[in-house]
Amino acid sequence: MGLKLQNVSKNFVGKLAVDNISFELEKPGVFGLLGTNGAGKTTTIRMLLGIIKKDKGEITWNGKAVERKNVNFGYLPEERGVYPKVKIFDQLMYFAELKGMKRKDAQGAIEKWAKVLKVEEYLYVPAEKLSKGNQQKIQFMTAIIHDPELIVLDEPFSGLDPVNSEILKNIIIDLVKNGKYIIMSSHQMASIEEFCSDIVILNKGKTVLKGNLKEIKESYRANRVLLSTDVNVEKDIKDLQMEIEFTKNNEYIIKIQDEESAHQLLKNLIQKNIVVNKFEIQKPTLNDIFIEKVGD
Amino acid sequence: MRDLKTVINFTIKDMVKRKSFIISTLIILILIVLGFNIPNIINLFSNGTENVNNIILIVDSQNIFEGTLDSINELDLGYEVKVTTENLSLDDIKNQIEAKEINEAMIIEKPETGNIKIRYIVKNMATVTSVPEDLVNAINQTYSNLQISKLGLTQEQIQSITPNFEFSMEQTEEQEVSGNLFVMMMLSIVLFYAIYFCAYQVSSSITTEKTSKIMETLVTSASPKTIVLGKTIGIGIVGLVQVCVIVAVSLISAKIFLEPGLLESVLDMSKITPTLGVITIIYFILGYFTYALLYALTGSTVSKPEDIQSANTPVAILVVIGFYLSYFTMMNPTSSLNVFASMFPFSSPFCMPFRIMMGIASVTDILISIAILIVTILIIAKVAIKIYSNAILNYGTKMTFKDMVKMYKDKNN
Numbered sequence: 011m012g013l014k015l016q017n018v019s020k021n022f023v024g025k026l027a028v029d030n031i032s033f034e035l036e037k038p039g040v041f042g043l044l045g046t047n048g049a050g051k052t053t054t055i056r057m058l059l060g061i062i063k064k065d066k067g068e069i070t071w072n073g074k075a076v077e078r079k080n081v082n083f084g085y086l087p088e089e090r091g092v093y094p095k096v097k098i099f100d101q102l103m104y105f106a107e108l109k110g111m112k113r114k115d116a117q118g119a120i121e122k123w124a125k126v127l128k129v130e131e132y133l134y135v136p137a138e139k140l141s142k143g144n145q146q147k148i149q150f151m152t153a154i155i156h157d158p159e160l161i162v163l164d165e166p167f168s169g170l171d172p173v174n175s176e177i178l179k180n181i182i183i184d185l186v187k188n189g190k191y192i193i194m195s196s197h198q199m200a201s202i203e204e205f206c207s208d209i210v211i212l213n214k215g216k217t218v219l220k221g222n223l224k225e226i227k228e229s230y231r232a233n234r235v236l237l238s239t240d241v242n243v244e245k246d247i248k249d250l251q252m253e254i255e256f257t258k259n260n261e262y263i264i265k266i267q268d269e270e271s272a273h274q275l276l277k278n279l280i281q282k283n284i285v286v287n288k289f290e291i292q293k294p295t296l297n298d299i300f301i302e303k304v305g306d
Numbered sequence: 307m308r309d310l311k312t313v314i315n316f317t318i319k320d321m322v323k324r325k326s327f328i329i330s331t332l333i334i335l336i337l338i339v340l341g342f343n344i345p346n347i348i349n350l351f352s353n354g355t356e357n358v359n360n361i362i363l364i365v366d367s368q369n370i371f372e373g374t375l376d377s378i379n380e381l382d383l384g385y386e387v388k389v390t391t392e393n394l395s396l397d398d399i400k401n402q403i404e405a406k407e408i409n410e411a412m413i414i415e416k417p418e419t420g421n422i423k424i425r426y427i428v429k430n431m432a433t434v435t436s437v438p439e440d441l442v443n444a445i446n447q448t449y450s451n452l453q454i455s456k457l458g459l460t461q462e463q464i465q466s467i468t469p470n471f472e473f474s475m476e477q478t479e480e481q482e483v484s485g486n487l488f489v490m491m492m493l494s495i496v497l498f499y500a501i502y503f504c505a506y507q508v509s510s511s512i513t514t515e516k517t518s519k520i521m522e523t524l525v526t527s528a529s530p531k532t533i534v535l536g537k538t539i540g541i542g543i544v545g546l547v548q549v550c551v552i553v554a555v556s557l558i559s560a561k562i563f564l565e566p567g568l569l570e571s572v573l574d575m576s577k578i579t580p581t582l583g584v585i586t587i588i589y590f591i592l593g594y595f596t597y598a599l600l601y602a603l604t605g606s607t608v609s610k611p612e613d614i615q616s617a618n619t620p621v622a623i624l625v626v627i628g629f630y631l632s633y634f635t636m637m638n639p640t641s642s643l644n645v646f647a648s649m650f651p652f653s654s655p656f657c658m659p660f661r662i663m664m665g666i667a668s669v670t671d672i673l674i675s676i677a678i679l680i681v682t683i684l685i686i687a688k689v690a691i692k693i694y695s696n697a698i699l700n701y702g703t704k705m706t707f708k709d710m711v712k713m714y715k716d717k718n719n
Contacts, residue, residue, distance in 0.1 A: 059526050078529070085526045091519030096320055107312045108527040152523055 011072050012036045013058075013160060013191060018067030020053055027053045029215040030067070035191050035208070040182065042206035042223070043195040046304050049212040051195045052088055055162055058193070059085055071160065082109075084158035088165050088195075092145050094138035098129070101137065102151060109156035116155070123151045127177060143170055150178065154185070161185065161192045167201055179204070199297040209296075213304040223296070230294045235272045237262040238288035243279060250275055266291075309528045313536025314543070317511070321544045331548060335555050342559040361386045362441065363402065363411040367393040370416050374452050378444045385441060396427070403429050410434075414445075422449070490636060490660035496553065497590060497656050498629045504545030505597035505625075506618070508538055509605030512694070513614050516606070530695035535687075538598045545594065546587070585672075586659045592679040593655025596686060597625055603690040606697045607710060624652055632657030639666055649675050651682035689714060 013035040020028040028050040035041050045051045057064045060077055074080045093101050099120060106116035124130045127147045132140055137148065146169055153161060166182075167175050182205060185192060196202050202209065203223070211219040219226065237243070238261045247254055247264055250271055256263040266272050272291050279286055294302075321327055340347075362385050364375055375389040388408065399411045411427040424442065428434045454464060512534075515521050524533060604617045631653040635644035639661060647657040648667065654675045661667040692714055 056522075061522065061525055078526070083526070085523065087519075087522035089519040089522055091515075091521070091523065093320070093515075093520060094518055095324065100316075100319065104312065104316045105523065105527050108309055108524075110308075149523065 013076075013193075014068075014070050015054075015058070016068045016070075018054070018057060018069060019065050020050075020057055020062070021065050022053075026215050028057070028064075028212075031210070031212070031215075031217055032067075033208075033210045033217075033220060035193070038189045038191055039186055039207045040192045040194050040205040042202040042209035043193055043212070044199075044202060044209055044300060045195075045212035048214075049304070050215040051212060052164060054212070055085075055164055055193070055195065059083060059162060081160055082156065082158045083160040083162065084153035084156065085161075086150055086153040086163045086166055090142075090146055090149055090169075092137035092140075092148055095136050097134050097136055098140070098148055099133045102133075102148070102155060105152045106155050109158075111156050119155050119157070120151070123155060126181065127151060143174055146170060147174065147178075150181075154181075159191060161190055163192060163194045165196055166194060167196060167198055175201075199295065199300060203296045211300060211303050218303045219299070226299065227293055227296070230299065232269050232272070232291045233266060233294050233298070234292040235262075235264040235266055235275070236288060236290040236292060237264060237275075237286070239279065240285040240287070243284060246278055246282070246284075247275065250278070261288075309532045310536050310539075313528060313532055314540040317537050317540025318544055321507070321541060327544075331551075334552060338552065338556050339559050339563075342556075342563040345565070346563060360384070360410065361388060361408045362438075363388045363390060363399065363408045364445075365394050365399070365411060365413045366391055368414075368416055370414060370422065371448060371452060374448050375445070377448060378441070381444055383438075383440050383444065385438065387441075399427055403427075412441075412445075487636070490663060491633070493586065493660055493663070494629070494633055494636065494656050496549070497586070497593065497659065498625070500545060500549040500590060501593045501597055501655060502622075502625050504541060504549075504594055505601045505621075507541045507545070508598040509601035509618055509621075510614060511537055511541065512602055512605035513608045513611060516609050517611055525695075531691050534599070534602050534691050534694050538595065538602060542591065542594050542598065546590065549590070582659070582663055585662050588676070589655040589659050592676065592683065595683045596651060596655070596679065597621065599683065599686040599690045600624070603686070603693050603710075606690075606694040628653035629656050632660075636660060639664055649678060651679050654679060 015034070016032050018028060018031045019026065031050075031054060033041070043051050043054065053062070056062045058069055058076060069076050071081045076083075092098075096104075102120045103113070103116055106119065107113065111119070120133070121130075124133055127150070129144055129147050129151075132144060132148075137145060140148070150163075150166065153163065163182075166178060170178060179201070182192065182194075186205075192205075194202070194205065206223055208221065209219070209223050209226070210217055234255070237247075240260065242260060243262070244254065244257070247262065252271060252275065253265040254262055255265050264272075264275075269291055276286065276289055364387060366375060366389060369391050371389075373389075373391075375387070378387045394413075399408075399413075402408045403411070409429075413425040413427065415423045415425070417423065424445070426437060454467075515524060528536075600621045601618065604621055605614070608614050608617045628650070631650070632644070632647040633656070635641055635647050635657075638644060644657065644661070647653040648661050648671065658667060658672065658675050662672065693710055696714075697710070
């Protein structure tokens with residue numbers, strides 16, 4: 011059950027935009043679709059939603075082809091857009107009705123979400139009078155107003171301030187709790203790490219990494235040590251042939267080859283009676299993994 | 307079907323609520339009401355201040371006409387003729403013109419030998435469009451009458467030398483052409499502007515959606531077919547209502563503000579029948595769909611508002627050609643070119659209604675022309691929807707005709 015993409019490809023005038031991609035969302039949750047600009051994320055999403063036709067492969071939702079009539083989906087496109095001259099309420103109602111909602115239900119849903127997203131005061135104002143961030147919240151509302159099962163969010167956090175990002179995060183968490191399948195594409199690795207259980211990383215149309223985020227991270231060896239001391243210990247670090255990535259006020263980020271060398275460093279410092287305020291051996295972040303996989 | 311209704315409703319509301327739409331409609335209506343009041347307004351300003359009639363002084367110092375010139379005033383030529391037998395000099399006349407007692411003058415002189423001379427005195431030759439022939443004819447006639455009466459002829463004799471022709475016109479072709487060219491031209495022009503401006507709205511509406519980047523949300527909510535048809539129908543309904551309001555306000559203002567009989571003198575009201583109204587509306591709808599769908603096609607190829615003008619030019623040229631084809635052949639409605647114009651789908655909406663009004667279009671002709679239009683609309687709709695579906699997500703440079711052909715053929719997209 012859930013969403014399944016099998017060997018999906020798309021060619022644009024001689025250029026392979028998406029090359030044989032497969033992934034699956036078996037249970038509710040947030041799936042991360044990562045990749046550099048032009049990696050094929052938006053093309054994958056557009057094929058997924060049937061906006062453009064795929065050349066090859068199969069995309070199914072609960073075993074059926076993904077089409078408007080088979081799947082109740084919501085979509086926040088990367089290209090943000092609203093009707094500039096139309097009042098917010100009218101455009102929300104328009105899309106809700108197109109998605110098959112009754113006027114009365116739509117009205118209730120609009121009022122509810124406007125409250126959650128804190129845009130109640132703008133409901134009867136033309137969209138052009140709203141700030142970009144608020145317009146984005148309106149578009150997010152069009153994506154979820156009809157209570158879809160499958161939600162595709164293309165860069166949902168870009169352009170939002172921390173307060174609004176927080177509101178959006180909480181909504182996404184709630185949506186997952188309510189059993190929604192969410193596909194999220196983002197450049198902000200922190201937000202992906204926060205939400206996503208499974209990810210796929212695309213590069214130039216190809217899958218370069220795929221799987222459960224936690225398992226992926228565990229498969230990587232520790233590569234950094236975070237150290238904070240009372241005195242300057244630069245010499246001790248360099249004695250062990252270790253590379254300092256960053257230092258400030260006796261705080262260090264040290265690159266390590268293996269955990270052994272890190273333990274040796276800690277031992278040395280303790281022997282010298284140097285006060286160690288913080289010592290943390292770190293696994294690579296998603297950011298590191300991403301750069302390693304797609305950076306040339 | 308439900309989606310189509312939703313798109314139509316949204317389009318209508320969006321259009322009707324726009325300030326630009328409300329203001330432009332109001333301005334048109336105000337201009338119409340003002341236009342029909344122009345004769346009243348002119349009268350208001352000219353009343354009592356200036357005599358609209360030209361006063362012409364005829365100086366017959368030798369009394370050649372023996373006082374018969376006064377009878378010219380009975381002919382009601384639009385001049386007020388004053389006759390004098392005083393021997394006025396050119397300076398006297400000049401003074402009278404300067405003092406605005408008279409506008410022009412004619413001095414009649416009979417030399418010892420030769421013809422009678424009439425000197426036409428005006429203030430400035432540049433402001434005179436032509437010599438008042440009717441007045442000169444009247445003077446001629448008066449002189450003849452005077453001379454004839456001196457011959458002492460009997461009533462019969464006078465009648466026998468006075469021409470009294472009865473004139474009538476008949477045609478050799480069997481089809482009877484009737485109707486008023488002015489009304490037909492008005493009808494054609496109204497249809498042209500209504501179709502052109504309404505259809506153009508479709509293009510700008512689609513481009514607005516593309517430039518405001520709402521397209522992607524929209525195509526995942528409704529099918530391209532629903533969007534194109536919904537938009538076209540919605541704007542068409544608004545346009546039709548707008549045109550009907552404008553025509554109604556024009557007719558009502560004409561009835562209220564124009565002098566009674568003036569409207570009937572230029573507009574043969576008996577020709578404006580409910581059937582003609584229905585047929586005109588049918589041709590408006592069909593013509594509108596033909597051009598609106600073409601505009602939907604060009605509108606969807608544009609992604610920047612500044613490109614819309616150039617993308618729409620081919621359609622604009624087509625609509626102008628269609629209009630002039632019917633407009634210029636109107637003078638000669640039985641010509642084969644006019645028959646062609648009434649069948650050719652890009653000109654028949656402007657042409658057929660007046661052929662019907664003149665009673666020269668047979669029912670078969672009408673049905674054939676409607677069938678051709680419907681087939682054309684279906685073909686354009688198919689191409690437009692296909693191109694629209696493929697072009698809407700194409701942001702970037704303006705598409706060429708070659709790109710469009712490729713998009714139409716591209717099954718993968």
